[in-house]
Amino acid sequence: QITLKESGPTLVKPTQTLTLTCTLSGLSLTTSGVGVGWIRQPPGKALEWLAFIYWDDDKRYSPSLKSRLTITKDTSENQVVLTMTNMDPVDTATYYCAHRHSFGGYDIWGQGTMVSVSS
């Protein structure tokens, strides 16, 4: 059974850097074809795609947030890490990591982690 679980702070201050970790179980980040993405959802709003990383370290970013985002993977820990700099209250959201199905959709999602940005 494949599971993903997000972890990180629940509260950050404006201008701080957010670091979120997605830990995979039942699937290795070194397996050919494996990809993990990050998606967020502000309270009461729509899903927003943020970033994605493949097993071969190929990466994709949302252009509107690219300057603030970094996605990396730690194969020894089987984790994907997302950092977002210069956090603002508008970045308050539930952040999800999800496994990318081979045909492009996200078929397995973490439970999500709610991050609030406030001083």
Add this chain to the structure above:
Amino acid sequence: DIQMTQSPYSLSASVGDRITITCRASQSISTYLNWYQQKPEKAPKLLIYTTSTLQSGVPSRFSGRGFGTDFTLTISDLQPEDFATYYCQQSHSSPYTFGQGTKLEIK
């Protein structure tokens, strides 16, 4: 970026009804279109990928059609558990954008 536009924004229907949600892409995405269902306080669930293929375990009352820029999600014989918010997403090219969602409510 490819923009994804869903309609309607919200929809009221009754158990047993048949409903259709539309998703339009700002440029052609071939069949690289996915549909998700999300219930309150839960992570989205993949229903359909590549326009019309049902994810394992998804009931056959869900169906998807389309090509290029215009796509539909149809739910036949609505069940109580189908009342949720539905999102389309394109997986043609990065950034892999989502639609704004369609909230399906009980009439």
